[in-house]
Amino acid sequence: METLKSALDFSDFPRLDLVVAGSLAILFLIFPVFPHSSFAMATMIQFLMFSLYGMGWNTIGGYGGQVDLGKAQYVGIGAYTTTVMLVRWDIPFWFSMPVGVCFAVLWSFVLGYPLFRLKGHYFAIATIATSLVLKDLFEVWDFVGAARGLEISPIKFPPPDFLRLIFKEDVYYYDVILGFFFVGILYMNWFRKSRLGFQLRAIKDNEEVARSLGINVHWAKIKTYAIATAFVSVVGSFHACYIKNIEPEDTMSLDISILIALMAMLGGAGSLWGPIIGAGILIPLKSYLKEWLGATAGLIGIDLILYALIIMVISAFEPRGIWGIVQKVRRRRQ
Amino acid sequence: MALLELERVTKNFGGLMANHEISFAVGKGELLGLIGPNGAGKTTLFNCISGAYPVTSGRIFFDGEDITALKAHEVARRGLARTFQVYVASGDLTVIENVMVGCFMHTRSRSRARAQAGEVLKDLGIHDLSTALLNELPVASQKRVSMATAIATQPRLLLLDEVAAGLNPGEIEEIMGSIRHVHEELGMTVMLIEHVMELVMKISHRVIVLDYGQKIAEGAPEAITRDPAVIKAYLGERYAREHGAV
Amino acid sequence: MEILLSALVSGLLLGLVLALVALGLTIIFGVMDIVNFAHGEFLMVGMYTGLLTAQGLGIDPLLTLPVAGAVGFLLGIVCYFGFIKFLLRGPMVAQLLGTFGLMLFLRNLALLIFGSEDRALHHGLLVGKSFDIGMGVIVSATKLAAAGLSVAAFVAVWLFMNRTRIGKALTATALNRSAARYMGIPTERMNALAWGAGGASVTIAGALIVNFWSVNPFIGLLFTMIAFAIVALGGFGSVPGAFFAGLVVGLIMEIPGFWDFFMFTFNADWMAKVPMTSFKYMWVYLAYFVIMVVRPRGLFGWKH
Numbered sequence: 001m002e003t004l005k006s007a008l009d010f011s012d013f014p015r016l017d018l019v020v021a022g023s024l025a026i027l028f029l030i031f032p033v034f035p036h037s038s039f040a041m042a043t044m045i046q047f048l049m050f051s052l053y054g055m056g057w058n059t060i061g062g063y064g065g066q067v068d069l070g071k072a073q074y075v076g077i078g079a080y081t082t083t084v085m086l087v088r089w090d091i092p093f094w095f096s097m098p099v100g101v102c103f104a105v106l107w108s109f110v111l112g113y114p115l116f117r118l119k120g121h122y123f124a125i126a127t128i129a130t131s132l133v134l135k136d137l138f139e140v141w142d143f144v145g146a147a148r149g150l151e152i153s154p155i156k157f158p159p160p161d162f163l164r165l166i167f168k169e170d171v172y173y174y175d176v177i178l179g180f181f182f183v184g185i186l187y188m189n190w191f192r193k194s195r196l197g198f199q200l201r202a203i204k205d206n207e208e209v210a211r212s213l214g215i216n217v218h219w220a221k222i223k224t225y226a227i228a229t230a231f232v233s234v235v236g237s238f239h240a241c242y243i244k245n246i247e248p249e250d251t252m253s254l255d256i257s258i259l260i261a262l263m264a265m266l267g268g269a270g271s272l273w274g275p276i277i278g279a280g281i282l283i284p285l286k287s288y289l290k291e292w293l294g295a296t297a298g299l300i301g302i303d304l305i306l307y308a309l310i311i312m313v314i315s316a317f318e319p320r321g322i323w324g325i326v327q328k329v330r331r332r333r334q
Numbered sequence: 335m336a337l338l339e340l341e342r343v344t345k346n347f348g349g350l351m352a353n354h355e356i357s358f359a360v361g362k363g364e365l366l367g368l369i370g371p372n373g374a375g376k377t378t379l380f381n382c383i384s385g386a387y388p389v390t391s392g393r394i395f396f397d398g399e400d401i402t403a404l405k406a407h408e409v410a411r412r413g414l415a416r417t418f419q420v421y422v423a424s425g426d427l428t429v430i431e432n433v434m435v436g437c438f439m440h441t442r443s444r445s446r447a448r449a450q451a452g453e454v455l456k457d458l459g460i461h462d463l464s465t466a467l468l469n470e471l472p473v474a475s476q477k478r479v480s481m482a483t484a485i486a487t488q489p490r491l492l493l494l495d496e497v498a499a500g501l502n503p504g505e506i507e508e509i510m511g512s513i514r515h516v517h518e519e520l521g522m523t524v525m526l527i528e529h530v531m532e533l534v535m536k537i538s539h540r541v542i543v544l545d546y547g548q549k550i551a552e553g554a555p556e557a558i559t560r561d562p563a564v565i566k567a568y569l570g571e572r573y574a575r576e577h578g579a580v
Numbered sequence: 581m582e583i584l585l586s587a588l589v590s591g592l593l594l595g596l597v598l599a600l601v602a603l604g605l606t607i608i609f610g611v612m613d614i615v616n617f618a619h620g621e622f623l624m625v626g627m628y629t630g631l632l633t634a635q636g637l638g639i640d641p642l643l644t645l646p647v648a649g650a651v652g653f654l655l656g657i658v659c660y661f662g663f664i665k666f667l668l669r670g671p672m673v674a675q676l677l678g679t680f681g682l683m684l685f686l687r688n689l690a691l692l693i694f695g696s697e698d699r700a701l702h703h704g705l706l707v708g709k710s711f712d713i714g715m716g717v718i719v720s721a722t723k724l725a726a727a728g729l730s731v732a733a734f735v736a737v738w739l740f741m742n743r744t745r746i747g748k749a750l751t752a753t754a755l756n757r758s759a760a761r762y763m764g765i766p767t768e769r770m771n772a773l774a775w776g777a778g779g780a781s782v783t784i785a786g787a788l789i790v791n792f793w794s795v796n797p798f799i800g801l802l803f804t805m806i807a808f809a810i811v812a813l814g815g816f817g818s819v820p821g822a823f824f825a826g827l828v829v830g831l832i833m834e835i836p837g838f839w840d841f842f843m844f845t846f847n848a849d850w851m852a853k854v855p856m857t858s859f860k861y862m863w864v865y866l867a868y869f870v871i872m873v874v875r876p877r878g879l880f881g882w883k884h
Contacts, residue, residue, distance in 0.1 A: 065673065067673050067676050067677070069680075114869075114873040115873075117873055118872055118873070120672050120676075121615040121672070121676060122812070122872055124676050125615070125805075125808050125812075125868065125872075126868065126869050126872050126873075128805070128865075129805065129808075129865040129866070129868045129869045130865075130869060132805070132862070132865045133862050133865045133866055133869070136861075136862040136865075137862070254801060258680065258684070261677075265673075265677055269673075301687075301688035301689075301691035301692045301797075302688070302692060304684055304687075304688040304691075305684075305685060305688045305689060305692065307681075307684060308681045308682070308683075308684035308685035308688060309681070309685065310681075311677055311678070311680065311681030311684065312663060312678055312681035312682060312685065314677075315667060315670065315674040315675070315677045315678035315681060316663060316666035316667055316670070316674070316678055317666065319670045319671055319673060319674035319677075
């Protein structure tokens, strides 16, 4: 009961935040009613997905300060579990998604135990390494279609299928992911105020001090890593049903890992709104840049160049991201 | 019975012997001072007791239990808290949030942690700093916050590492009041490392002196100040000889 | 037996070149405790420089090494003063992400300019030539030359770090930054120098590698990971460590070759079913992970 109350309690934010957040929430809810292009709809879905990815990353990366650049492997585990179970045994999304989460979390424990013996750079590089190993394995594993990947055929599963999450119109996917999005925000709102949330922030501040306060640093990190993993895996499962065609290269590549980390970093790591702000800027930028520049002039890679420049500027001049700037301005005003 | 007991505790760093066969006991309700020149191994000893470093040899007992092999967080959960000399904080947490982390050792409830943290801050007279960021505070306040955070874990034994270093006389007076309050009102056993002699000699029941990693003296404050070995350690051989001769 | 020897020789030769790839990373890390994620991209720049200079001027690829070195030195210096300097003020996380951004930038800039297709050298003094060094082991001339030049480069760097005034200043900065500053060593310029030297050594390695390895804009990450594995094994910051660890990692990358040897020797059919060569570079990633977890200080860790 107290958990629910805490999740619904946003009272420690200034009123301006709540007004903005509330109006955006309403806007998201009524967005499908307005006339929109399918491109805009796809962008919105991407935005919601990456907000969720970012929220997951934000637990361990933002609040915990452990830069994890290997989240794509869990996207892969979620996506592949759902696809394989659907294609091979006709098990619908709502059952395969939790199974995917279990697999992902299990794997995260296996990796997390040795991973969190490492710190800083070493940790970050090791997360990349683990993710690339898993991707290499999936690329030769015939059971999951190796490098060709797997396809969910819309002929075999005629849409609309609410149980298997197979639709023709994007608006259904939008509704589902928007639901996850709101649940995600509530969870994160609870998380940041929970005991684990506080302990993580203390760990980020100073591990030695955290230990002296009775915090099992290693275990707290592993637990949080599992939470982050669960978030990513759920969205990965959704991704599989939405895209309907997955292969190791586009679910588990390093680029996905970077993007996930980037959402929270740009918006403001370690803040509730950070990943949403980050995704709100980066995803539309990416989609529209690709649409305008990439497709028209044959300038491939220019969207990523812009990304790279954003990362560089942010990391050099404002490591706390956009939310960090907002807070700095606010503190100065006081 | 002793609350904390050290049995020939030795700590080596490579070839350097930081602590050599140190034995002593801290009784329940005692207020013990640990002094010694720079580099005598005082903080290393704290690190060994609190489980931050593994000891090379020797044993440590806390309330009758052997805690030698326990990790830092396990020691902390048994009721042994400490402060840190240099407090490096990234400045993510406000003062009250910092103290709440300590409170979370005994409760899962945020509201309870918040209430308790408020209480501790009020106790130490720094309630008005609640919403400040730690790294924006002056050193004196940071040390008080560090103390508050340790107290928030409701320890039976509190290790204070140079809480008065670098403070002006007024601030020392205040922190002395805080230590007394913790010791008398909250009933904690306190052990403190201190260079500020007017503080440690005034409030300690008993003082232990370390020099070059060894215990060279132990006794009541008045006796310690007259101990030739201590004078030698602090002021050098010549001074001791000359003044001993006078 | 020939298979085993071939794998061994080929692994060691590759290892020598890879050691040179890692050298720049370990210098930069040693001097300023910052990990350069864009390291492989520097190598890619070296590869393109070697390739384009050789093709553009119609000279032998081995003659392009000075050009590649100069480009790398400049690139390092420019990156330091234009970007890395600002990163150093921020937290570790920012440094990590910053060099990551640099990597993305260079990679996609290359993609924009050169396109995504593989490019390889077809002409050159040694390209395509190979000879028998006995016992049925055939070695490609380019690899042998690259390995030899790599050893020469290592000796040169070692002499520079230990015998010259400026090299000693660099070593001093690496060992104790603040002490070096009190001694009057301009640490800011030392940082820049480390980036220049690191950049030059890795672009030279790139110009060597392009003799027997085709280049595309995405090649960087692989070499970054290889360099990380080598530096992790050799000890972050250690120059001799990088040399020996390079040999080890070269052998690790030859695992498919050794696999073939055992397959033929023991006539094990099940071994043939394992798609060893399609595991590509998994061994390198795995090696990094295992090394870091088992022995974080590496074999020759010297600083911590």
